[in-house]
Amino acid sequence: MSRLLYRLGRAAALRPWRFVIVWLVLVGVVAGVAGVAGGSLHDNYTLSGSGSQKATDLLKERFPALSGADARVVVHAKSGKVDQAALASASGELRRLPHVSEVAPPQPSRDGATALITVRYSVPVTDLAPKPTLDKLRGATESLDEAGYQVEFGGQVPENVTAPGGVAEAVGIVAALVILFLAFGSIVAAGLPLVVALAGLGVGVSGITLLAAFTNVATTAPTLAMMVGLGVGIDYALFILTRHREGLAAGLGVPEAAGRAIATAGQSVIFAGFTVLLALCGLVLSRIPVFMTMGFATGLVVAATVLSAVTLLPAVLGLAGARVLRRRDRAPGATISAESPRVRRWAEHVGRRPWPWLLAGLVLMLTLAAPAAGMRTWPSDASSEPTSNTVRQAYDLLAEGYGDGANGPLLVAVDLKKVDQGALAGLSGRLARIDGVAAVAPPQMSPDRSAAVILVTPKYGPQDKEVTGLVDRIRADALPPGTEVTGLTAVYVDLSRVLSDRLWPVIGVVVATSFIMLMIVFRSVLAPLKAAVMNLLSIGAAYGVLTAVFQWGWGATLLGLPHSVPVSSFILLLMFAVLFGVSMDYEVFLLSRVREEWQLSGDARGSVSTGLAATGRVITSAALIMVAVFLGFAMDPGLIIKQMGVGLAVAVALDATVVRLVLVPAVMSLLGRANWWLPGPLDRVLPDIDLHGGTEPAGEAGREPQPSHA
Known part of the structure; x- marks a missing residue:
């Protein structure tokens, strides 16, 4: 594949305007078609087989006035x-x-x-x-x-009314531009990753609108997709641009440097993007439509950003020429060193004393993860909004005038084809005697008198932890066959349980598929196993920080929340799939460089410090950009996006510091040559994928044609 990518990158740099025009047409056509034939966003929280869903279906059939x-x-x-x-x-x-x-x-x-x-x-x-x-x-x-x-x-x-968007995206873009300028010292080099990422976002987000014409797409899906796509899109372009600058500094012409950058870093980008897509596909196992469409939508944007990185970026690199370098770096004899001496010295220090650093890193990560043991997940409601919001003021007025439970009434749906109408009075009496019920309204008959609805007002608000027990007591002690309970609170109870039950299958499949892919790429058993364990540590620590910030309230007010709130039920499953894929990006880029050094030198410990030193600056810059983008989205008014932004930022920051600078060199130094051990049977059947080979096909070296700007 590297030979094909080399030719693609070189051709794009030689004839840049052809590729740029194709991308401009692609963005315009997809956006135009989406504007004409695109669908609208719909949240589909159907929970097939749950009690609340059965009651909702009965209401839709017998009580049309209550179904909307x-x-x-x-x-x-x-x-x-x-x-x-x-x-x-x-x-x-x-x-x-x-x-x-x-x-x-x-x-x-x-x-x-x-x-x-x-x-x-x-x-x-x-x-x-x-x-x-x-x-x-x-x-x-x-x-x-x-x-x-x-x-x-x-x-x-x-x-359902959301505040105007755009602020989070703008904050992330500005922060990314500043970081890129500080890293490269060139406005041109700083702007190219943004241009490429935004082109991919343009195609991907328009694709989401087209997707909505064929299936229900969650209302938060575009924002989530933009958050992830903007972060990975800039990072992918950054990795390729860094390799291209190294080629220019080594004396290569622009087309040759671009071709080699796409053949090497571009191939790593493709595998990294594929890893993200694999993780997002795990959301299909949730079998909840809203999560499945979030995965599809985000995957669509990630795929578009990968495509823009390996096709549009070499074209704009051909247009930029040597301007991607600082002025002083363009002088004859100037050199650009990608290696970070400080990171090398640090990696060698950790490698000499791996056990103390390994234990220290594990203690820190497990300490940060500890609050997650007491995490309570629950969907957000109006009480989480700022006091200036009308829905929050309505919530407070209802709680003051009618009790907390008035904000989350329960609807008991009775199928009178299965339950005798004369039993309604007894059912109302049983409901009124259940601990936690504040009031029971008289039964309301359907127009054809084939069903009835009894409104039950709890003593507790929708976010109170006691409501789960109340719904369970109603179902166990009061409801005869043919009767189900629904309402927003009951739906929340069922949704939280379904998500909790399906979390572990998703984790298992995502970890297993990522492990297999990395084993194929790196031809090792222990290296991908180590990567999976490190990612799980980062995710666990992010869960713990989310619990402390939101549920314990340590940072709720700083994020614009009026008080502490439970972690959203959607976060665990959604954040795991996104974060596992995003975190694997750094593993692909880091391990590919370490493996390259191992193949050249055969020095197990030295290859770790050399690989870390070679990737130190670029991964640090990439991580800073991702953290800035994700923290920008922490300003979003939506609680799910806010919590996702904080969780992803924390996990990426830990992944780029504690994991990459402490745990990885410590573990890989302890394992030594075993890092790259592969059993004989697997060695014979697994394909040999070289992420850094094939930069120049035989017979294509020689006189370097200049890029065409016409």
């Missing part, structure tokens, strides 16, 4: 009571809004100072434009606002 989205209008009088006539007038306006199927009678609080109007829609929340729908709710209740009442909005529709 909902919104809650919370009206509060700063003094006195809310006027019933004003509420009735506003309810009439709400009934005339598009897609509204039902407006429940206003429900006053005990003191009359607060009133709740529940608005139900005939379509799911993903079929409603969030911001315009919320604006229509505000317009319909304008009379209440003019009368001096405080009017706030909660429920699915208002909670």
Whole structure:
């Protein structure tokens, strides 16, 4: 493959405008088709076989008015009571809004100072434009606002409104540009990785919109894909650019240096990207549509950034010529050393005393991971929003006027084809006697009287750890066959359990497939095993830091959260797949260089320090860029993206410091020649892949043609 990549990179540098034009056309065509034929984003949290899903399906069939989205209008009088006539007038306006199927009678609080109007829609929340729908709710209740009442909005529709994006991406791009300039000392060299990464993002994100035309794609998928794609895209271009600059400094012409860079670092980029794709494919095992589409969407962007790195980057390198070097580095006789003497000295120091450093590194990583033992995962709700947000104010008003459980009512769906209608009174009585139930509303009959719904208000808020036990007690002690419980809280209980049950199969498959791929690439058993263990340590430490920052509240306020919150249920599975793939990138680049030195010298310990020294600067720069990009996304208003940004930044930082500078040299020094041991039977059947060979096919050396800029 290196021979093919060499020819590709050299051809792109010789005829750069052809490749640039192809990419411009590709970006424009994909974006244009996505704008015309692309679909809209939809969250699909279907949990086949769960109790909450069975109840939801029954509601869709028998209670069409209850099957769509909902919104809650919370009206509060700063003094006195809310006027019933004003509420009735506003309810009439709400009934005339598009897609509204039902407006429940206003429900006053005990003191009359607060009133709740529940608005139900005939379509799911993903079929409603969030911001315009919320604006229509505000317009319909304008009379209440003019009368001096405080009017706030909660429920699915208002909670689906997200703050404008773009800030996180901008922060990451600016930080990456600064780091690249400090690393290369050239504006041209600093800008090229960004241009290449953004081109890949353009194709990938437009591809996500096209994907949404054929299947449900989660609303957070594009943001997650951009976060990962921006980080890996810049890093991939950085690794190739570094190798290209080394070639120029060695006296190679631009096309030859570009060809060799693509044949060597470009091949490593392809394998690194393939590793990320393998890890993301593990999300298919979750069998939860929203996770599967997140994996597909992110994988699409990663594949596009790999393609841009190995085809567009050599073209722009051909256009840039020697300008990717500092002025002083272009002078005759100037040299560029990629090696870091400090990293070499450090690696040799660790190699001489591996046991103390190994134990110290393990103690640090395990200490950081320790809080994860007490991690509580739970989806976020309106109580996690800033106090200035209308959904948070609606949440607080409901909790104050009706109790915490009013923000997370449970719906008991009864199939009257399986349960006698006369048993409804007894069922309501049993529900009312269950510990943790605050109130039980009278049964509501479906239009054809074939089903009933009983509204149960818990004593606990949706994020309270007691709600899980309450849902379990209701299911075990009160519900006869033909009866199921749903509602947002019950869905959360089922979702958290499904994710917990499917985490370990995903971990097993992702680790196993990554191990096999690295074993093929590096022809070793212990080196990929060590890489897998190190990645698991990094992920465990990231989980621990997430628990301390968010659940313990050590950094919640700094990240714009009003108080401590549980770690989102989506994080464990999603972050593992993304992080395992991203962390493997550094292993591919590092181990490929160490193996190259091992094959040249046969010195097991010396090859480790030489490989670390050769990759020290570029991996450090790459890690800094990734950390900056991920921390930029920690500013995103969405809790899932915020937690993902923090977790990925922590893991990459630990991977580039503790793992790469302490654990890797210590373990590889202890293993010595065993690092590259491969059993005889495997040695005979595994292909021999040379990540650093084939830079120049025989017969193609000689006079160096100059790149065409016309």
